[in-house]
Amino acid sequence: MLTLKPVGEGSWIGEPGSGVGKRLFGGHALAQALMAACEAEGSGKLPHSLHANFLAPGMAADPVRYDVTQLGAGRSFSRYRVDAVQGDRQVLTMTVSAQLEEGGLSHADTAPDVGDLASARHALERWQESQGDIERLPVIGDLGLRPIEIIPADAPSLFGDAPHPPSSAVWMRSRDEIGDVPGMSRAQLAYASDILFLRNALLPHGVRPGDSRVQISSLDHAIWFHTTPDFSQWHLLAGHSPWAGNARGLSKGHFFAEDGTLVATVMQENLMRVVDA
Structure with missing residues (x-):
């Protein structure tokens, strides 16, 4: 899904996403743009942060070209800009900073107590049974x-x-084999970070994505990777929206490994404009 094909110096083509709506899923573009930066990085550094702006809606059925420009490189850090383009339309721009691993002072938050994975799975099964024909949801x-x-x-x-x-808490893991491709597990996490995340800002207002009363889309997205995740294993994304206003909502969240290790921090701002009746 996230494998890219080189199409010239500094450019790669990403295949379309699979079967979810007509619009290009933002997490798909985030993940492929991050992989393009990893392809351009040849000195062993791995991304520790990304900052992306969604510029225009893309189409899910069309491939995306990712153009990578190196903004600077030192012994410890390298920085890149990635521009995602469909046809003549730029749909996303992202800056990525990559770093060689090193030691030093460290501390980290601990995972919130939201119950274990087995309990969450059992509760989800009970809720699905209560909904009748689950495939219609x-x-x-x-x-x-x-x-x-x-x-x-x-x-x-x-x-x-x-x-x-x-606030929300969601367990996530990749369905796909990740292997040892540099950056792939980070890209899988980036993809996952855009699923359901903006719901945190919508929850207090009794609306959800797809509600005709509200126009909803992602505006920008940032991730800080604190360590290399193994996204073939379960991770908890604990999210919270501290603010919404002026037709925008802000969400922040933390990814924790199942053992409680803090893996990544995510922030996103989304459009949530009330549509006049």
């Missing part, structure tokens, strides 16, 4: 097509339409 059909397996800690609040506090 658009959000479940959508998630089943994703390359990321997802188990929410609280499915009724995340998928229902009643107002809830602006």
